[in-house]
Amino acid sequence: xxxxxxxxxxxxxxxxxxxxxxxxxxxxxxxxxxxxxxxxxxxxxxxxxxxxxxxxxxxxxxxxxxxxxxxxxxxxxxxxxxxxxxxxxxxxxxxxxxxxxxxxxxxxxxxxxxxxxxxxxxxxxxxxxxxxxxxxxxxxxxxxxxxxxxxxxxxxxxxxxxxxxxxxxxxxxxxxxxxxxxxxxxxxxxxxxxxxxxxxxxxxxxxxxxxxxxxxxx
Amino acid sequence: xxxxxxxxxxxxxxxxxxxxxxxxxxxxxxxxxxxxxxxxxxxxxxxxxxxxxxxxxxxxxxxxxxxxxxxxxxxxxxxxxxxxxxxxxxxxxxxxxxxxxxxxxxxxxxxxxxxxxxxxxxxxxxxxxxxxxxxxxxxxxxxxxxxxxxxxxxxxxxxxxxxxxxxxxxxxxxxxxxxxxxxxxxxxxxxxxxxxxxxxxxxxxxxxxxxxxxxxxxxxxxxxxxxxxxxxxxxxxxxxxxxxxxxxxxxxxxxxxxxxxxxxxxxxxxxxxxxxxxxxxxxxxxxxxxx
Amino acid sequence: xxxxxxxxxxxxxxxxxxxxxxxxxxxxxxxxxxxxxxxxxxxxxxxxxxxxxxxxxxxxxxxxxxxxxxxxxxxxxxxxxxxxxxxxxxxxxxxxxxxxxxxxxxxxxxxxxxxxxxxxxxxxxxxxxxxxxxxxxxxxxxxxxxxxxxxxxxxxxxxxxxxxxxxxxxxxxxxxxxxxxxxxxxxxxxxxxxxxxxxxxxxxxxxxxxxx
Numbered sequence: 001x002x003x004x005x006x007x008x009x010x011x012x013x014x015x016x017x018x019x020x021x022x023x024x025x026x027x028x029x030x031x032x033x034x035x036x037x038x039x040x041x042x043x044x045x046x047x048x049x050x051x052x053x054x055x056x057x058x059x060x061x062x063x064x065x066x067x068x069x070x071x072x073x074x075x076x077x078x079x080x081x082x083x084x085x086x087x088x089x090x091x092x093x094x095x096x097x098x099x100x101x102x103x104x105x106x107x108x109x110x111x112x113x114x115x116x117x118x119x120x121x122x123x124x125x126x127x128x129x130x131x132x133x134x135x136x137x138x139x140x141x142x143x144x145x146x147x148x149x150x151x152x153x154x155x156x157x158x159x160x161x162x163x164x165x166x167x168x169x170x171x172x173x174x175x176x177x178x179x180x181x182x183x184x185x186x187x188x189x190x191x192x193x194x195x196x197x198x199x200x201x202x203x204x205x206x207x208x209x210x211x212x213x214x215x216x217x218x
Numbered sequence: 219x220x221x222x223x224x225x226x227x228x229x230x231x232x233x234x235x236x237x238x239x240x241x242x243x244x245x246x247x248x249x250x251x252x253x254x255x256x257x258x259x260x261x262x263x264x265x266x267x268x269x270x271x272x273x274x275x276x277x278x279x280x281x282x283x284x285x286x287x288x289x290x291x292x293x294x295x296x297x298x299x300x301x302x303x304x305x306x307x308x309x310x311x312x313x314x315x316x317x318x319x320x321x322x323x324x325x326x327x328x329x330x331x332x333x334x335x336x337x338x339x340x341x342x343x344x345x346x347x348x349x350x351x352x353x354x355x356x357x358x359x360x361x362x363x364x365x366x367x368x369x370x371x372x373x374x375x376x377x378x379x380x381x382x383x384x385x386x387x388x389x390x391x392x393x394x395x396x397x398x399x400x401x402x403x404x405x406x407x408x409x410x411x412x413x414x415x416x417x418x419x420x421x422x423x424x425x426x427x428x429x430x431x432x433x434x435x436x437x438x439x440x441x442x443x444x445x446x447x448x449x450x451x452x453x454x455x456x457x458x459x460x461x462x463x464x465x466x467x468x469x470x471x472x473x474x475x476x477x478x479x480x481x482x483x484x485x486x487x488x489x490x491x492x493x494x495x496x497x498x499x500x501x502x503x504x505x506x507x508x509x
Numbered sequence: 510x511x512x513x514x515x516x517x518x519x520x521x522x523x524x525x526x527x528x529x530x531x532x533x534x535x536x537x538x539x540x541x542x543x544x545x546x547x548x549x550x551x552x553x554x555x556x557x558x559x560x561x562x563x564x565x566x567x568x569x570x571x572x573x574x575x576x577x578x579x580x581x582x583x584x585x586x587x588x589x590x591x592x593x594x595x596x597x598x599x600x601x602x603x604x605x606x607x608x609x610x611x612x613x614x615x616x617x618x619x620x621x622x623x624x625x626x627x628x629x630x631x632x633x634x635x636x637x638x639x640x641x642x643x644x645x646x647x648x649x650x651x652x653x654x655x656x657x658x659x660x661x662x663x664x665x666x667x668x669x670x671x672x673x674x675x676x677x678x679x680x681x682x683x684x685x686x687x688x689x690x691x692x693x694x695x696x697x698x699x700x701x702x703x704x705x706x707x708x709x710x711x712x713x714x715x716x717x718x719x720x721x
Contacts, residue, residue: 056719082353083483133692450540457713
């Protein structure tokens with residue numbers, strides 16, 4: 001399906017880091033090169049099938065933990081096979097690469113290889129809230145959110161906006177597997193430094209409650 | 219009742235290790251599983267072992283049980299041949315011991331293939347069985363064994379710490395013999411006795427298609443060797459392999475050469491997969507798809 | 510010279526090996542035949558530690574058991590910088606002890622799950638895994654908000670303490686007990702920071718960080 005899903009706040013994957021993710025059952029390795037490029041690949045080395053999330057980012061390459069094969073940021077092409085260090089690896093050796101784009105606050109992935117990054121209007125200064133992992137299907141989470149998030153209700157879909165005092169709150173749901181969902185959320189509009197920690201903690205409590213209700217219902 | 223075996227005869231009618239005697243001597247009873255069949259092993263007062271299990275429905279005593287090399291061996295069908303022979307264990311001056319059995323959530327065939335693999339030694343076992351920049355794997359020889367299996371020779375790797383006795387690095391010659399689908403033996407050059415080799419065997423118990431118990435049997439020439447140090451080294455090395463094995467996808471070993479990418483250093487792996495297909499192994503594998 | 514009664518695959522022994530390396534304290538390891546021979550339950554060892562558990566250290570006649578207790582001793586005695594266990598800061602010591610207790614809970618849940626899955630320990634595996642997830646969720650939330658406040662370590666702003674060393678091993682080995690860390694991104698970042706500490710050493714199951 002040609003759909004974009006938020007998978008991580010951008011700040012959750014700093015330069016040089018390798019993170020595990022999963023979308024609609026597809027395991028992903030999310031990693032950011034030293035220069036800052038974010039990659040989303042299938043979490044499986046094409047050599048002997050070892051999860052690439054065990055590996056490490058080395059500059060602009062991801063190195064598999066098993067035989068230290070290296071794959072280039074962007075294309076995913078294998079650049080180095082240490083057991084045959086003087087040979088250039090065949091161009092076809094690479095894990096499956098998925099389209100990814102960042103909107104300034106969140107990273108989005110599409111599982112359709114030909115997908116083109118959407119033109120999104122500049123999001124302005126957004127604050128990413130702490131993402132919450134729920135052991136519940138996305139439908140259960142959506143239902144709890146719609147029933148009332150601090151007693152405010154809104155219109156449908158997996159992205160929706162709540163108006164609350166000085167800022168708008170937008171949710172993005174990531175279906176991890178059939179029974180697991182990650183709830184991402186952003187505040188649109190500036191939050192002052194003085195209020196920042198209070199606001200983050202406030203929504204962490206509310207979103208954790210959403211998780212608890214969704215898990216109880218599941 | 220004449221039921222065809224649920225698993226191919228090459229495995230069903232063969233002996234497999236199912237328990238380590240040191241463990242059974244302590245607990246007297248061991249619950250385990252072989253080829254999907256739950257088993258109970260019981261140590262009798264006279265030191266013998268009996269086994270019960272339910273290969274065809276209700277639990278029955280299983281007749282084919284033996285103790286050899288400090289391990290309990292079982293055959294669920296009718297044994298087509300003897301338990302694998304390790305003549306080195308009969309050399310009177312060798313230190314012979316089991317290594318400490320470890321459960322792994324992957325097919326035992328993946329564990330055997332990992333044991334054969336040379337390309338990972340400088341990375342997964344850095345500082346012990348290999349080290350950068352000595353990562354290049356030179357061509358080696360793989361040939362069939364007369365009574366089944368494969369033999370890999372002329373493998374040579376620089377190892378900074380090849381065994382618990384060594385604190386110096388050197389180039390080590392390796393010989394591998396895959397004796398059964400789930401059993402592989404490694405012979406490593408011994409630094410003191412040039413004519414003898416250290417023997418380390420990995421005997422994978424196929425618990426299910428995606429789980430195994432890695433049993434280890436070692437027989438070392440006697441210089442500077444004690445059981446505790448051998449077990450320490452073996453468990454350190456296997457402990458480094460285990461998270462790699464448990465993170466391989468799929469968990470079963472793909473036998474189709476197009477399923478995973480191989481390079482020349484993977485020659486023994488390619489031969490091993492072809493041989494498994496040739497002898498009809500399916501359990502623990504993803505067989506080559508029918509055309 | 511300190512003697513450490515050690516088992517390579519024990520997360521608790523690794524806590525001590527890690528501290529000894531980071532603090533640059535010389536020691537000799539005495540490998541114990543933990544598996545399969547269970548040497549830690551033998552008569553001679555029970556005289557050293559009647560609980561029959563590893564690790565134990567012998568520092569010139571001072572014999573100590575309990576990984577967390579050993580960390581307290583090593584940091585107090587051998588850390589000239591004073592940040593691993595700041596003896597004169599009551600609030601810091603209180604916080605550190607809180608997390609040393611948490612580390613014990615991790616051993617009893619994530620550590621036990623790992624022993625069940627690898628070395629046949631007989632435990633209620635469902636309960637151990639559920640218990641581990643409860644702890645990891647708490648740890649992740651604590652670390653996430655610490656990061657937001659500019660803090661990188663469990664108990665304070667810019668220097669790690671023995672609390673970080675005590676909690677690190679069984680968290681990072683959780684997958685060996687069937688406990689995924691996919692839901693815990695702040696733990697992942699903290700784990701990377703621990704791996705980059707000067708003097709860090711790996712253990713089987715914990716990979717070192719790539720060279721920076």
